[in-house]
Amino acid sequence: MSEQIKTLFQEHDIKFTAARSSILEVLKETHHPMNYEQIKEKMNITMDKATFYRNIAKFEELGMVHKFEADDRKWYFELSSTTHAHFICEHCHQITCMNVDLGNVEGDVKSIVLKGTCKECRT
Template identity: 75%
Template sequence: MMEEIKTLFEKHGIKFTTARASIFEVLTAAHHPMSYEQIKEKMDVCMDKATFYRNIAMFEEAGMVHKFESDDRKWYFELSRNTHAHFICEHCHKIQCMEVDLGKVEGEVKSIVLKGICKGCQS
């Protein structure tokens, strides 16, 4: 895994550090968008908040990560694999990824956020 991350960082002109690799490993293993707190909890390297956000900004600028703000006023991050929508429950704040057809959209879509009430909270 580390060699793949080193190669990917080189491809994007990003210097390899264990801190950056740790963030990227957590995001690679994630199956849903994650907040700073969730990522920090899973990292095996200690890092202050400012350093985390500087590294995330670098990944975002390189097109490797994208972010969006949830209604709980937190930023969520995930790898830039494909453009998709996020459904956010207004009650429990659970985030679900959704595939959408962007065939008729002209231009570059960076974020699609839908809000409502999930099935679990409707009961």
């Protein structure tokens, strides 16, 4: 288990389990939002869907994980960091994180999703 994941468990005073560690490690390594199926493929252990979503709900409650729903009606998850926007290509459906300064936005912004055509699909 990486030091970053150990620190997350300690900072949020959350009990360590292999399932929780596996989910967080996958999200740490990918650096982009992933849905349940994508995370499940990369996990080093098996777990049922109910266990996955129960742990994700706990992570979200504690502010460790951020989620948003995309056009494919699937939830996407990523480790919480600064609030940022996501870009979804309407052709290939790739999701990328965008470095957009949201410091002047009033209120409690949960997610910003921009849609369009990515560079690869434009050519």
